[in-house]
Amino acid sequence: MRIEKTVFISYRRTNTFHARAVHQALCGRGYDVFLDVESINSGAFEQVILAQIDARAHFVAILTPSALE
Incomplete structure (x- = not known):
């Protein structure tokens, strides 16, 4: 069973800054967030x-112009 306050963040390495900002904001609101920084x-x-991905209730994709190249 998935816990509702869980999130997987998908991003391209060039968008690490944005992914970390989203990660920090969600963690600050009590979410358990997976971000593969290591x-x-x-x-x-x-x-x-x-x-x-399977263990998380939510999936967030960080899409910027560079992510689509």
């Missing part, structure tokens, strides 16, 4: 990301 081992990357 490197995930390449062999486990897909597994970790998919598990975190």
